Amino acid sequence: MTIPQPLDQPGRRADWWRAIWPAVLTFTLGIGLWEGVVGFFALPLYLLPAPSQILLTFLAQPGYLLSIGAVTFGNAFAGCVLGCGLGVLTAIICVRWPIIAEGLVPLAVAASAVPIIALSPLMSLWLGSISPASKIAVVAVMTFFPTLVSVYKGLISPRADALQLMHSYAAAQRAIFLKLRVPAALPFFFNALRVCTTLSMIGAVVAEFFGGPQNALGVYIKSQAGVLRTREAWSAILVACLYGLAFYVVVVLIERVVMPWNKHR
Amino acid sequence: MSIVPIIEFDRVSKIYPSGSGPITALHEVSLRIAAGEFIALIGPSGCGKTTLMRLIGDLEQPSAGTVRVKAKSPDQARRDRDYGIVFQSPVLYAWRTICKNVELPLELMGYPRQQRHERAMSLLRLVGLGDFSQAYPHQLSGGMQQRAAIARALSFAPSILLMDEPFGALDEITRERLQLELLSIWAESDPRPTVIFVTHSIPEAVFLADRVVVLSPRPGRVQRIIEVNLPRPRAFETREDPRFFTLLTEVRECLRAMEG
Ligand SMILES: Nc1ncnc2c1ncn2[C@@H]1O[C@H](COP(=O)(O)OP(=O)(O)OP(=O)(O)O)[C@@H](O)[C@H]1O
Ligand SMILES: [Mg+2]
Numbered sequence: 034m035t036i037p038q039p040l041d042q043p044g045r046r047a048d049w050w051r052a053i054w055p056a057v058l059t060f061t062l063g064i065g066l067w068e069g070v071v072g073f074f075a076l077p078l079y080l081l082p083a084p085s086q087i088l089l090t091f092l093a094q095p096g097y098l099l100s101i102g103a104v105t106f107g108n109a110f111a112g113c114v115l116g117c118g119l120g121v122l123t124a125i126i127c128v129r130w131p132i133i134a135e136g137l138v139p140l141a142v143a144a145s146a147v148p149i150i151a152l153s154p155l156m157s158l159w160l161g162s163i164s165p166a167s168k169i170a171v172v173a174v175m176t177f178f179p180t181l182v183s184v185y186k187g188l189i190s191p192r193a194d195a196l197q198l199m200h201s202y203a204a205a206q207r208a209i210f211l212k213l214r215v216p217a218a219l220p221f222f223f224n225a226l227r228v229c230t231t232l233s234m235i236g237a238v239v240a241e242f243f244g245g246p247q248n249a250l251g252v253y254i255k256s257q258a259g260v261l262r263t264r265e266a267w268s269a270i271l272v273a274c275l276y277g278l279a280f281y282v283v284v285v286l287i288e289r290v291v292m293p294w295n296k297h298r
Numbered sequence: 299m300s301i302v303p304i305i306e307f308d309r310v311s312k313i314y315p316s317g318s319g320p321i322t323a324l325h326e327v328s329l330r331i332a333a334g335e336f337i338a339l340i341g342p343s344g345c346g347k348t349t350l351m352r353l354i355g356d357l358e359q360p361s362a363g364t365v366r367v368k369a370k371s372p373d374q375a376r377r378d379r380d381y382g383i384v385f386q387s388p389v390l391y392a393w394r395t396i397c398k399n400v401e402l403p404l405e406l407m408g409y410p411r412q413q414r415h416e417r418a419m420s421l422l423r424l425v426g427l428g429d430f431s432q433a434y435p436h437q438l439s440g441g442m443q444q445r446a447a448i449a450r451a452l453s454f455a456p457s458i459l460l461m462d463e464p465f466g467a468l469d470e471i472t473r474e475r476l477q478l479e480l481l482s483i484w485a486e487s488d489p490r491p492t493v494i495f496v497t498h499s500i501p502e503a504v505f506l507a508d509r510v511v512v513l514s515p516r517p518g519r520v521q522r523i524i525e526v527n528l529p530r531p532r533a534f535e536t537r538e539d540p541r542f543f544t545l546l547t548e549v550r551e552c553l554r555a556m557e558g
Pocket of ligand 1: 315322341342348
């Protein structure tokens with residue numbers, strides 16, 4: 034006695050294309066416009082190089098740029114893992130002991146709105162400007178607060194009736210946590226993680242503006258821009274974008290595997 | 299009734315604290331329900347039907363009086379997994395497939411994987427969702443979700459089913475079909491579960507129940523208990539039985555008398 038109703042089984046490639054084409058179009062138009070403006074006004078190279086010139090500059094030394102990008106990305110990744118990990122852990126503690134949440138969560142919400150990147154010079158002072166520790170610390174602090182806030186919201190998101198259902202089965206606290214709170218928090222966690230991927234790359238690069246080893250993106254961008262080698266600076270920015278984007282895409286892919294029920298939302 | 303009641307209310311009152319002073323939801327309700335009975339609870343909105351059901355299910359505590367379930371406290375009965383609850387909304391977990399949702403109570407109760415899967419599948423076929431076991435809740439219509447919720451409540455064969463307007467959000471046709479499905483599942487269960495079925499619909503109450511308990515407006519008291527002596531199994535034709543109409547009128551007048 035079933036009502037025939039198609040389950041979602043769309044042509045996946047067509048679907049994917051439909052989702053992505055507006056972004057592709059906007060991107061192409063934007064790059065075209067940039068190229069056109071630079072050409073039309075004959076802007077000097079030190080002011081704004083055209084995308085094609087940036088690409089050529091990148092292609093002149095892709096190995097070097099990608100390798101210094103890897104150093105910076107390493108810091109971003111380590112900081113992100115540390116910050117998000119501690120954020121998740123703290124959120125769990127907050128749910129377990131609500132009294133802690135009452136003190137901490139409003140602070141975390143406020144801290145998420147503060148440009149923590151401003152801490153960079155201090156971190157350099159405390160942890161050494163060359164060492165990766167100061168960069169990792171900046172990224173960790175930047176990603177900690179949004180993760181804490183999001184995951185905490187997710188963990189307390191189950192409504193009263195969803196909890197009462199568990200109660201009616203006399204479920205243990207552990208089971209309620211693992212089978213209700215954690216899966217309910219996953220979408221919140223991945224939302225935070227996606228934001229944190231971009232945040233962490235920005236954080237790592239900017240932290241390096243305040244000092245770092247020679248072979249790091251931020252240091253390279255700063256030194257090249259300082260001597261008006263704008264193309265070189267831009268090619269390093271391009272590399273930062275590539276790493277940031279790759280990080281983001283990996284997180285989105287993991288998200289799809291971990292939360293198959295969320296696929297068509 | 300001479301047999302030992304499975305659910306017994308002894309002068310139970312429930313008072314909720316609230317901003318504008320305490321609200322007496324139930325006042326000295328005494329009620330005895332026998333094992334295997336199908337009870338419909340009806341009454342005007344806000345009269346305490348949900349409260350009464352939740353007192354049985356240990357989701358609320360009485361302010362005065364005692365509730366006994368199988369000669370135990372509701373808390374103990376809950377720990378013994380005596381209750382299958384169907385809320386007004388389906389309350390399916392979005393991250394679980396329909397099959398996994400139905401398996402949830404069995405999982406919590408430690409049944410082996412194979413057994414709970416088979417049990418869930420047979421219940422889903424029973425409620426007509428066999429083809430949708432691998433779908434996620436958001437892929438199902440409201441009525442299908444509610445059927446899944448019923449399958450979940452039945453999955454561990456609880457001795458008491460508490461249903462709070464389970465069909466309240468459904469259209470009339472789906473509703474009548476689900477009523478029949480519920481009755482046939484109930485009749486075929488051995489032993490039959492005791493059902494407490496909260497509803498706003500007079501025909502639904504009369505069609506389903508052995509006894510219709512009519513609650514008065516706030517503070518809720520048992521106004522009347524109407525025996526439904528319609529033969530079982532009930533079918534579509536039951537609704538055309540003259541006795542059915544007589545009972546409808548009886549319940550309706552009881553409800554109307556309280557308004558005046
Ligand atoms: N948690 C609560 N806190 C305060 N008051 C409550 C609470 N739950 C219910 N009440 C009050 O108790 C009374 C009975 O509520 P209840 O939900 O049991 O009514 P009901 O008969 O199920 O109503 P409906 O038919 O509208 O679902 C209502 O007046 C309501 O305002
Ligand atoms: Mg109610």
